[in-house]
Amino acid sequence: MKKWVIFVIIFVLLIFGVITYALIKGGGSFKFSFSSAKIKDAKFCTAVDEDQNPSGITSIFTPDSPKIYIWFSWAYTMIGTEAKAVLIYETSNLTVTEGSMEIEDMGGRGSFSLTRPATEAGWFVGDYRVDLYLDDKLAKSVNFQVILPAEVVSDCEEMTGDAKDECYFTFALENKDDSLCEKIIESIPKNICHAVVLDNVDLCEEITDADGKDACYGTYAVTNNDRDSCEKIIDSTKKSICYGLVF
Numbered sequence: 001m002k003k004w005v006i007f008v009i010i011f012v013l014l015i016f017g018v019i020t021y022a023l024i025k026g027g028g029s030f031k032f033s034f035s036s037a038k039i040k041d042a043k044f045c046t047a048v049d050e051d052q053n054p055s056g057i058t059s060i061f062t063p064d065s066p067k068i069y070i071w072f073s074w075a076y077t078m079i080g081t082e083a084k085a086v087l088i089y090e091t092s093n094l095t096v097t098e099g100s101m102e103i104e105d106m107g108g109r110g111s112f113s114l115t116r117p118a119t120e121a122g123w124f125v126g127d128y129r130v131d132l133y134l135d136d137k138l139a140k141s142v143n144f145q146v147i148l149p150a151e152v153v154s155d156c157e158e159m160t161g162d163a164k165d166e167c168y169f170t171f172a173l174e175n176k177d178d179s180l181c182e183k184i185i186e187s188i189p190k191n192i193c194h195a196v197v198l199d200n201v202d203l204c205e206e207i208t209d210a211d212g213k214d215a216c217y218g219t220y221a222v223t224n225n226d227r228d229s230c231e232k233i234i235d236s237t238k239k240s241i242c243y244g245l246v247f
Contacts (some may be wrong), residue, residue, distance in 0.1 A: 036076040037081065038074065038077075039073070039074050039139040040072075040073045040074060041072065041073045042140050043059075043072075043142065044061075044071070045071055046067070047067075048069050048111040048113075052111060053225050058174040059142075060145050061144060061145070061146050061147075062122075062123075062147065063121060063125060065122070065146070066115070067114065067115055068113070069111050069114070070111060070112045070113075070114070070132075073108065074110075075106070079105065080103065081134055082101070082133075082134070082135055083100065083101050083103055083110065083133070083134055084099070084100040085099055085112040085130050086133070087129075087130055088130070088131065089126060089127075090127040090143075091124070091127050092124075096128075097114070103134075128144050128146065129142070129144075130142055155167065156180075162186075165184045165185055172184075173193065176197055177197065188209060188212035191206055191207050192204070192212070192220075195219075195220055196224070201220050201224075201226070201232075204216035204217050204220065204232070213234070214233045214235050217232045221233075221245075222246060
C-alpha cells in the first residue's frame with residue numbers, strides 16, 4: 001500500500017478516535033447553560049453559498065485572491081449575541097479591519113468576507129490571524145498565510161519521492177491550482193487532486209483501485225462539504241467516517 005494511502009487512513013482514524021472519545025466522555029448527555037456558548041469550528045475558504053456551506057477550504061492564499069472568507073459555526077449561544085471578527089496582520093502585528101454580526105439562532109453557521117485590498121500589490125505576503133469574539137469574549141483564533149505562487153513550487157521542488165507528491169497535493173488543494181496536480185507522479189493522488197481542484201467528482205470514477213476511488217470520494221466530500229459523495233464510498237467504515245466529517 002502506498003505511503004499516502006496509509007497517511008490518509010491514519011489521519012481519518014485519528015479524527016474518528018477523537019470524536020468517539022468525546023462522545024464517551026460526554027456520557028451521551030449535555031446540560032445546557034448560556035456560559036457554554038462557543039465557536040464550534042472556523043476555517044478559511046474561497047466561497048460560501050447562500051446556505052452558509054463553505055467551499056475551497058484553505059489556509060493559504062495568494063496576493064491576488066479576490067476574497068477570503070472566514071466561515072464559522074456556533075452552538076449554545078443566546079439570540080442577539082454579537083459575533084465579531086478581527087483581522088490581524090501578524091507579520092507586522094497590525095490590526096487591519098473588523099466586522100460584526102448579530103446571532104439569530106442558538107446554533108448555526110455564518111461567515112465574514114475579506115475583500116482584496118484596492119492596491120496593485122493586493123494582499124501583503126505574510127501571516128494573518130482572525131480572532132472571533134462572542135460579545136467581546138475571545139472564542140477562537142484561526143490563521144492563514146498569503147504567499148507568492150512561486151514559493152509553492154520552490155518548496156515542493158526541493159523535496160523527493162512521496163514527500164514531493166504530498167507537497168504538490170497539499171498546495172494544489174489549498175490554492176485550487178490544477179497545474180500543481182499535474183506535477184504529482186503517482187496516478188491515484190494525481191486523479192484525486194484533479195477531481196477536487198477542478199470540482200469534478202466524476203473524475204473519481206477514472207480510478208480503478210477500490211481504495212483509491214474511496215479515498216477520492218472521501219477527499220472530495222470533506223473538501224466540498226458534499227454528503228452525496230460520501231454515499232459513493234464502497235467501504236462501509238470509510239463511508240460512516242465520511243458522513244461523520246461532513247455536515
